[in-house]
Amino acid sequence: MLNVAVLISGTGSNLRALLEQTADPAYPARVVVVGADRDAPGLQHAADFSAPSFSVPYTAFSTREEWGEALAEQLRAWEPDLIVLSGLMRLLPPQVVSEFAPRIINTHPAYLPEFPGAHGVRDALAAGVDQTGASIIQVDDGVDTGPLLAQERVAVLPGDTEESLHARIKPVERRLLIDVVRRIATGDIDLTGARA
Structure with missing residues (x-):
């Protein structure tokens, strides 16, 4: 089973489609966590499917690198096999890309x-x-x-x-x-x- 983390910024329509698919036991992946860079409306999809979620608000950090480190810390805790950026409207900092x-x-x-x-x-x-x-x-x-x-x-x-x-x-x-x-x-x- 492939463990997937999904990162969003907005309504999360792609996320919802993936959550619906992973609800099928025959589908070989599951969403282990949903993260967002703001209080995104798409986080409701995670709640609808009882998927854990987190938010790392970009505006809470003084630099993109600090935000990236906080995001990476959240992702490490879930040990995803795959990270899906699904409407995440930010570039990941280089250190996050190089780690994952x-x-x-x-x-x-x-x-x-x-x-x-x-x-x-x-x-x-x-x-x-x-x-x-x-x-x-x-x-x-x-x-x-x-x-x-x-x-x-x-x-x-x-x-x-x-x-x-x-x-x-x-x-x-x-x-x-x-x-x-x-x-x-x-x-x-x-x-x-x-x-x-």
Whole structure:
């Protein structure tokens, strides 16, 4: 059984999908803890599924490094086999990445390396492209630059807004995440081999 920690900043729709999947005894992973960098509404999903949770508010620390150390301390206590960044809207400090890599993966609402960063959906619309996508990557020290584990295209439709396009990307993102976590748990994806 793969023990997974999930880190969020917002509503946690990907988290909820993963929690629903891990409730199935046939799924080879379980969420052992959910963490957030603020009082995120998505922490309610953890409560709904009786999953432990913690919050390490970024604003409570004077430096990103201090926040990272407090976050790492929480994660160490749970000894996760995998850390999923699911809408965590902060870059992990380098010391956290180096401690837990290559066991950190991230979801991203674009077809990387297209449109990295915090506004992938908005940037795709601004660029006027006719398709974007969703990606699951391993986390490195860059901004959405880690090795790709899975991705899929999503069409940009005439009249799309940031909200409507993101609403179509999210189900693809969730499906890819659930599949990637399963494949890591079964050994079909070897994170040590996937790391650049």
